[in-house]
């Protein structure tokens with residue numbers, strides 16, 4: 001492809017022109033499209049909307065495991081045999097202490113994740129109380145991931161000042177029954193619509209590498225554009241021995257970067273987060289994710305370990321990007337270096353993802 005092709009990709013995306021499904025599929029699969037000019041075109045769009053900033057998110061598994069659903073990629077599913085630390089909802093004091101820690105560690109956004117199908121009305125009100133307390137105590141953006149929600153529960157959370165609701169679509173409608181049988185793609189879409197109707201920002205993404213064709217990823221990117229998702233976590237399937245779905249399919253570093261670029265062209269203003277699988281699948285090309293994506297997780301993903309914080313901060317600053325935080329990059333890096341855990345390893349040598357320990361999941365206890 002000549003330079004006109006790459007320039008048109010960036011310019012059309014910046015002008016709000018929706019890329020065709022055919023073009024998006026080409027971005028994912030056509031070897032004639034070279035990675036470096038593609039990344040540069042995606043970076044042009046990213047820079048126009050987000051500059052060189054990187055938003056850092058820290059996840060809190062506020063309730064872990066024991067989920068009655070059967071999502072085949074998830075270590076918390078009833079069908080998973082992965083040996084994770086299971087616990088019911090953490091106390092308010094513990095969640096507040098972890099919010100403080102996340103703020104002091106440079107998090108822009110604090111994401112509380114509750115395993116399960118969805119909250120009862122009483123649980124939704126309890127979550128709303130938590131959101132109020134965190135927002136009163138720290139200048140953090142707060143995101144909640146709590147399963148399926150209707151309008152009533154979405155409103156309870158919105159009234160409490162929740163900034164954003166996470167609920168991933170994960171895969172296309174057509175492929176959904178292959179990865180989960182206890183709820184449907186429509187259930188997930190309705191939750192996102194309820195969030196939107198009640199004034200919440202939506203965070204919704206995907207998991208690539210579950211055996212889906214490239215066209216499925218294009219379909220998800222298109223649906224998220226139509227939905228106006230403000231935030232899109234792009235996950236790459238992590239292999240966990242004991243999950244129903246173990247082996248990632250087709251995830252080379254090159255392909256992962258193409259996926260990120262395609263999502264950037266299709267969703268030019270969205271906060272695109274290079275999420276689970278960043279270390280595992282991008283390997284030596286990990287830093288290149290910052291050119292299409294403007295957001296990362298720190299300290300791993302749900303039950304999977306990620307890179308040590310100091311390494312992630314070093315990567316961001318080495319590449320000349322800016323961490324969005326009340327604290328300077330130098331102080332964040334120094335703090336993270338002072339707390340390096342020597343055995344922090346995102347990947348077991350055997351090729352399976354390393355599972356978080358109780359010390360990772362409950363660091364303030």
Ligand code: SF4
Pocket residue numbers: 067068069070071074075076077078114115116117147
């Ligand atoms: S993805 Fe959510 S709903 Fe599905 S098994 Fe995991 S915790 Fe349960």
